[in-house]
Amino acid sequence: MSRYILRYGGSQPVPLEHLQSIRATPGLRVLDQSPKMLLVDADESSLRAQLERMPGWSMHPEQSYPLPDTRKKIE
Amino acid sequence: MATKKTQYILVPAAGLTASPQNPKQMQFFQTLHATALAAEKIHSVSTESGALPVKVLDSIGETKPKLIEAAPEDLAALRASHPSVRILPVVYYQPAVMRYEVGPRLGSTAATAKKVARAAGGISITVTSSQGTGNRAMVVAFTDFARRAGAQGTTNAQGRVTLALGGSSQKIERLYVYPSSGFWPGLLRNLTLKPGMKIPVTAIDLSYVDCVRYFYPGNDLAFGRGVTVGVIDSGIATNYAGLLVQGGQNTVPGEKPADFGDNGTEGHGTHVAGIIASRGTPPKGIRGVAPGVALRSYRVFPQGGNKASNYAIAKAIDACVADKCDLVNMSLGGGSPDTLTEEALTAAHDAGVVIFAATGNDDRQPVSFPAAFSMCQAVSAMGRKGTFPAGTEPNGSIASPYGKDKKNFVASFSNVGSATDLIGPGVGVISTVPAGFGVMSGTSMATPAETGAAARLLATHKDILSMPRDQNRAAAMITVLAAACKLLGFGAIDEGKGVISL
Numbered sequence: 001m002s003r004y005i006l007r008y009g010g011s012q013p014v015p016l017e018h019l020q021s022i023r024a025t026p027g028l029r030v031l032d033q034s035p036k037m038l039l040v041d042a043d044e045s046s047l048r049a050q051l052e053r054m055p056g057w058s059m060h061p062e063q064s065y066p067l068p069d070t071r072k073k074i075e
Numbered sequence: 076m077a078t079k080k081t082q083y084i085l086v087p088a089a090g091l092t093a094s095p096q097n098p099k100q101m102q103f104f105q106t107l108h109a110t111a112l113a114a115e116k117i118h119s120v121s122t123e124s125g126a127l128p129v130k131v132l133d134s135i136g137e138t139k140p141k142l143i144e145a146a147p148e149d150l151a152a153l154r155a156s157h158p159s160v161r162i163l164p165v166v167y168y169q170p171a172v173m174r175y176e177v178g179p180r181l182g183s184t185a186a187t188a189k190k191v192a193r194a195a196g197g198i199s200i201t202v203t204s205s206q207g208t209g210n211r212a213m214v215v216a217f218t219d220f221a222r223r224a225g226a227q228g229t230t231n232a233q234g235r236v237t238l239a240l241g242g243s244s245q246k247i248e249r250l251y252v253y254p255s256s257g258f259w260p261g262l263l264r265n266l267t268l269k270p271g272m273k274i275p276v277t278a279i280d281l282s283y284v285d286c287v288r289y290f291y292p293g294n295d296l297a298f299g300r301g302v303t304v305g306v307i308d309s310g311i312a313t314n315y316a317g318l319l320v321q322g323g324q325n326t327v328p329g330e331k332p333a334d335f336g337d338n339g340t341e342g343h344g345t346h347v348a349g350i351i352a353s354r355g356t357p358p359k360g361i362r363g364v365a366p367g368v369a370l371r372s373y374r375v376f377p378q379g380g381n382k383a384s385n386y387a388i389a390k391a392i393d394a395c396v397a398d399k400c401d402l403v404n405m406s407l408g409g410g411s412p413d414t415l416t417e418e419a420l421t422a423a424h425d426a427g428v429v430i431f432a433a434t435g436n437d438d439r440q441p442v443s444f445p446a447a448f449s450m451c452q453a454v455s456a457m458g459r460k461g462t463f464p465a466g467t468e469p470n471g472s473i474a475s476p477y478g479k480d481k482k483n484f485v486a487s488f489s490n491v492g493s494a495t496d497l498i499g500p501g502v503g504v505i506s507t508v509p510a511g512f513g514v515m516s517g518t519s520m521a522t523p524a525e526t527g528a529a530a531r532l533l534a535t536h537k538d539i540l541s542m543p544r545d546q547n548r549a550a551a552m553i554t555v556l557a558a559a560c561k562l563l564g565f566g567a568i569d570e571g572k573g574v575i576s577l
Contacts, residue, residue, distance in 0.1 A: 005386045005415050032328035034390045035397070039328055060415035065388065065407050067309060067343055067381035070436045070488050070517040071253050071260075072215055075223035 001027065003062040004047060006038045010056040018054050025050045078147055078568075081493075082132065084163045085141045088450065088546050089425050093138040097546060100159045107141045108134040122152040123557055123572075129153070147493030148567035154449065154496060155557030155572055158550040159424075161449035197237040198245060200272045202230050202252055212254040212276070216240060216268060220248045244269045251468060252276055256342075256510040259503070260468035277464050279505055279512050282357040286462040286500035287350060287524050290574065291364045291531075296354060299365025299530040301540060304351055305400035306523070307391045308344030308407065309381075310374035312337040312509040317355035318348055322398065323372035326390040327383075335372040339379050342508035344372065346515050347406045349507030350523040351530070361505055361512060364527025367534070371398060375407075383407060389419035396426045401533065401540065401552075404526040405432040405445065406519035412444040420450040427548030429556075431497075431526045433518035435490035442494035451496075452529075452553070455569060456489040456521035458502025469503030469516055479564035489518055491569045497560065498570035499525040528575035529556050 006022065008014045014036065023030060028042040039062070040047070051057045085107065087093050093104040110118040111134035120127040127149055133142040145153065150162055202212050214236045217225040225247070226238040240247075247268045252261035258276040284292070311320050313336040323335035337345050352370040353363040373391035375383040388407075395403045403423065423430055432451040435443030446453035460482040463469035474487035485491065486502050501521030505514050529552075533540060536555055542548040561576035 005389070007389070007415060007418060009418065032386070032390075034326075034393060036393055037386065037390060039386045058414070058418065060385065060413060062384050062386055063410055063413055064382040064384050065410040067340065067376055067383070068407060068409070068433060068436055068517055068519045069341070069343075069381075070515070070519075071213065072217070072220075072249070072251050073223070074215060074217070074225050074227050 001041050001043055003031065003039065003041050004044070005060045005062055006040060006051070007058050007060065008036050008056055009058060018057070021054060022050060080130070080144045080146055082142060082144050083150070085143055086161050086163060088159045088161055089421050097159055099550070100157070101138065103157055103160065104138050104141070107131050107143070108137045111141065120153060120156055122156040124152050127152055150493045151496050151567055151571035155553060158553035159546050163449065197239045198268050198270050199235055199237045200268065200270070200274055202234045202236070202254070202276055203273045204258060204276045204278055212252050212258075214238065214274070215251040215253070216245075216247045217249045218245065218247060238268070240268065249471070250274065253468070256508050256513045259464060259514050261466060262468040262471045263466065277467060279514060281355075281359065281361055281505065281512060283505065284462060285503055285505045286459045287364065287504050287520075289459055289462050290500045291524065291528060291577065294362045294364060294366055297367045299352070299527065299534050300367035301534050301537070302365070302402065302530040303369040303371065303398070303400045304365070304526060304530055305371045305373055305395035305398065305403040306344060306348050306351070307373045307375055307388065307395070307403060307405045308347050309338045309340055309376040310336050310344045311348040311370070311372035312342070312345045312507070313372070315345065315507060315509070317353045317360045317507060318345070319352070319354060319370060320348070320372050321369045323374070324391065324394045325374040326387045326394060327375065327377045328386065330378060335374045337509045338374060338376050340376070340381055342510070342513065343406070343519065344374070345509055346506045346513060347404060347519060347523045348372070350504060350520060351404065351527040353507050361507060364524055365530040365534070368527075368530045371395070371400060385410075385413045385415050389415050392416075392419040392423050392430075396423050396428055399544070400428055402526055402530055403428055403430045404523050405430060405451070406517075406522045408433055408435050408443040408446055409437070410444060412448070416445050417448055417450075420445060420448055424450045424549045425546045427542065427544035427546070429529070429549050429552045431522050431529070433522045434495060436488040436517050436519075437490050438488055440490045441492045442490050447494040452525070453494050453496045453571070454518060454522040454525050455491050455495045455498045455571070456486040456501030456516075456518045457483055457498050457563070457565070457570070457574070458486050459483050459500065463503035467503065472502045472516055476565050476569060483563055485565050485569045486516070488516070489521075493568060495568065495571040497525050497572060498563065498565065498574050525575055528577055531577055532556065532559055532575065
C-alpha cells in the first residue's frame with residue numbers, strides 16, 4: 001500500500017458515483033479530500049484498475065518539497 | 076554571447092490542441108504550422124525586445140504541438156510574448172540498464188572529519204552585540220567550506236555555544252552566525268577560533284535601505300489595492316500587527332484547515348509575506364512592496380515540519396483559484412517534477428491566475444521545479460553591494476556576473492537557466508518573522524519582491540483585473556509585466572526579462 005493522489009480534471013463537480021466507486025476499491029483508505037482531489041492509501045494495481053473505468057481522473061504518487069533555506073550547514 | 080540552439084516543443088497552456096477560445100494562441104499555432112511546411116522554416120516572433128527568429132522543425136498538425144529550435148536565452152522573451160504557450164524540453168529515454176560504477180562515496184571525508192572533531196572536545200564562544208547577547212542563534216564553523224566540514228550549534232540564553240572542533244584553538248575558514256530574529260546574520264572569514272571569544276552581530280535598523288527597499292522605495296499603504304495575493308508557504312503569523320492576513324487555508328492533511336498561521340519553524344512564510352505586504356513604518360516597522368494587497372495564507376508545510384507534499388501544494392493552488400487570488404507566490408521547490416502540481420498550475424493559469432515561483436538556492440544549478448514549469452514565472456535572485464552591512468552573511472553571496480551597474484550581482488546561491496523569467500532582489504532582505512524582524516537571503520525572498528511589484532503594477536490596470544478569469548486574463552497580466560521589465564545586464568540565462576521596474 002502507498003499514498004496516491006487522485007485528481008479529477010473535469011470542469012463539473014466530481015460525479016458522486018465516481019467517489020463511491022473509488023471508495024469501494026479493496027483496501028483503499030481516504031486520507032483527505034478536496035473538491036477535485038482525493039489523497040488515498042491504496043494498492044497501486046487495484047487503484048489503476050478502478051480508474052481505468054472512470055474517465056477524467058489522473059493518479060499521482062505523493063511526493064514532498066523542502067522548505068527553502070540558504071543557511072550554510074555542516075554536512 | 077549567444078549559446079547553442081536547442082530543440083523545444085511548443086504546446087498550448089492546457090491540453091495538446093490550441094483553443095478556439097484563445098485566438099492569439101490559435102493564430103500562433105497555425106502560423107508555426109505553415110512555417111514548418113515552408114522551405115525556410117523560420118518564423119519571426121514579435122517580442123518586447125524585437126523580432127525573435129524561431130526555426131520550426133516539425134508540426135504534428137495545424138493546432139497541434141510544434142518542434143522548434145531556439146537559443147535558451149531567448150525563451151524568456153518567447154514566453155512573455157506568448158504566455159498561453161508552454162515550452163517543454165525534448166526528453167530522450169534510454170534503456171533502463173543498471174550498472175555499478177567505481178567512485179568515491181560522497182561526503183565520506185566530511186563525515187569522518189566531523190566524527191574526529193566530536194571526539195576531540197569543544198570550543199566555547201559567545202555571540203554578542205551592542206544590545207547584549209542577543210537572541211538564540213545558530214552558529215556554523217567551517218574548517219573546510221568546500222567539503223562543508225566543521226561543527227555547529229545553537230547559543231543558549233547567555234549567547235554561549237560550544238562547538239565540537241577539538242583542541243584549544245582551531246582555524247576556521249568561514250564562521251556563520253544566524254540569529255533567530257533582531258540581528259543581521261554574520262559571516263567572518265579566516266579566523267582562529269579560541270575559547271571565550273566574543274563574536275559580534277549587528278542589530279537590525281528598520282530604517283536601513285536593504286536591496287528590496289533600494290529597488291522598490293517609498294511604498295504607499297495603498298499600493299497594490301484591488302489585487303489579491305496568495306502565499307503558499309509555511310503559514311503567515313496571523314497575530315502580527317504589521318500584517319493583515321485576510322484569510323486562507325491550511326491544506327496539510329490531518330491538520331485544521333483554518334490554522335493557516337505560522338507553522339512554528341523559521342518563520343519563512345511570514346518573512347515572504349512581509350516582503351509583499353507588511354504595513355509597518357520605519358523605524359518601528361517595515362513596509363512591503365505592495366502593502367495594499369489583500370493578503371491570503373495557504374499553509375502547505377505541516378506544524379513544525381519542513382516538507383510539503385505535492386497534494387498539499389496542489390490543494391493550495393486549487394484553493395487560491397477558488398478564492399479568486401490574482402497572483403500566487405510560491406517560494407518553494409526543489410523536488411522532482413510531478414504531473415499533479417503541473418496540472419494544478421495549468422488549471423490556475425487557465426483560471427486567470429499568475430504564479431511566481433523561486434528558481435531555488437543550489438548555487439547556480441538549473442532552475443528547480445515547479446519554477447521550471449512553463450506556467451510559472453520563475454524568479455532568480457540578485458543582490459546589490461551597499462545594501463547590507465560589512466561583516467554580515469550577505470557579503471558571502473557576492474559573485475559574478477555583475478550588471479551594467481557594477482554594484483548589482485546575481486546571488487551566488489541562485490539557480491539560473493533558460494527557464495528564468497525574472498530576477499528580483501533577494502540578498503539580505505529585512506522582513507517580518509513571528510518574533511519580530513529578521514534578515515533572510517534566497518530566491519524565496521526575490522520571488523515575493525517581484526510578486527509585490529507585479530501586484531503594484533496590476534493594481535493600475537483595472538481593465539485587466541476585470542477580465543473574465545481565463546487564460547487570456549493570465550496572458551494579459553504577463554504581457555503587462557513583461558513590458559515593465561528592465562534588463563540589468565546579467566544576461567537572459569540569469570535574469571530572464573529582468574526586474575519589474577515601477
